[in-house]
Amino acid sequence: MxxxxxxxxxxxxxxxxxxxxxxxxxxxxxxxxxxxxxxxxxxxxxxxNDAARQLRAGRSRSIALIVLDVGNPFFAAVARGAEARAAEDGYVVLLGSSDGDADHERLYLDQFREQRVAGVLLTPAVPEGDVVQHLASAGVPLVLVDEQTDSDAACTVSVDDVEGGHLAVAHLLAQGRRRIAVVAGPLTTRQVADRLEGARRAVAEVDGASLEVIETDAMTVLAGRAAGEALRERGDHPDAVFAANDLLAVGLLQALTMLGGIRVPDDIALVGYDDIDFAAATVVPLTSVRQPAEELGATAVDLLLRQLDGELDPAERQVRFRPELVVRASSG
Missing domain, CATH: 1.10.260.40 (lambda repressor-like DNA-binding domains)
Structure with missing residues (x-):
């Protein structure tokens, strides 16, 4: 007992x-x-019994954070930033990973709501899905992380991924590359679609440049390696690749250089996205588009706490960061 x-x-x-x-x-x-x-x-x-105490006090001291893939170092960094900011005000962060599955996401949301969390930070499994209105109708404070929405029901913290895609491919074109391939994850993912849009804009600005899109079913090292093996076996491969995240880029690098004898950047220049912690430590240091991951998490918590305190100006509900290109050896 x-x-x-x-x-x-x-x-x-x-x-x-x-x-x-x-x-x-x-x-x-x-x-x-x-x-x-x-x-x-x-x-x-x-x-x-802290849950009962918080219920009597009228506010929980916990915040839910649900991301697409907790195994991705980018989302791990987002969580670190959220935890650090939450701790400043005496809150803890409860973390869940939806794996991009809407049903899994809803299960987490239901469980966290039963825990009476103060609010939810969410990277939605389905862009423009009904989850925003679902939480708004239940009166749950919400901040979308690494996502955008036209709805007034949620605050958002995001990065301009169209600009990020443009930065990556414009850099490759500036190195004299003209046959560009984009190794993307699922094109239904908003971030992937925006990065691809930026890439297309950069190619359209240069005469004689072409763009090939290689879609993968996941944004993992294994998916990148499979894409790299397919490129290696082709007789006519592109002279540059933009990978939609660094995990794909690491897999590509393994398949091209360690397994296939293709030289990076001599034969194929390579750019990734996210600038995760070990991007600089790959066998060929990886050029990448940096997102301020920890700042995204911290800002999301800050917006949520200001909502809870009634101190958030409507003009401050949407925060958008600009990406930064970090040039290393993989792009020449």
Whole structure:
């Protein structure tokens, strides 16, 4: 049977109110009584029912963060930024990974709402899906992370991925490359579609340049390696590749250089996206488009907390960062 606060009070020989004062850090308890309470807590193994306490207080101290893939270092960095900012105000972040599955996402949302989270930070599994209105109708404060929306029901924190795609391919074209391939994840993913749009705009600005799109079913190292093996086996391969994220780029690099004898950047120049932590440490250091991942997470928490406090100006509901090209050896 779970130990209750009255059991602690009885063991320590104090009132329930005294135990509550100790648990909440109030200074109205004598040092001797406080020591007896702490000893009783240790002896009995008491664990405070924080959910009930928060419900009585009217606000939870936890925030839900649901991302597309927690195994992607980009989203891990987003989570780090969110956790650091939340801790400044005494909140904790509960993390879930939808794996891009709408049903999995809804399961997490339902579970976190049962935990009475203060609000939700979400990278939606389905762009422009009904999840925003679903949460808004339930009165759940929401910030979309690495996503945009035309709805007034949610704040957003995002990066201009069209500009990012343009930066990547304009750089390759400036190196004299003309046959550009984009190795993309699923084109239904908003971020992929925007990066591809930026790439197309850059190619359209240069006479004689061409663009080939190679769609993959995932944005992982294995998917990138498979795309690289397919390119290696072709007789006529592109002279430059823009990968829609760094995991794809790492897989491509493995297949082209370590397995296939194609020289990067001599034969194929390569640019990735996200500038994850180990992009600079690959066998050929990877040129990448940097997103401020930790700042995205921190800003999302900041917007959510300001919503909760009623301090958010409507003009500040949409925050958009600009990407930055980080040039390394893989692009020449």
């Amino acid at each position: 779970a130990v209750k606060i009255k059991d602690v009070a009885a063991h320590a020989g104090v009132s329930v109110g005294t135990v509550s004062n100790v648990l909440n850090g109030r200074e109205t308890v004598s040092p001797a009584a406080a020591e007896r309470v702490r000893a009783a807590i240790d002896a009995l193994g008491y664990v405070r």
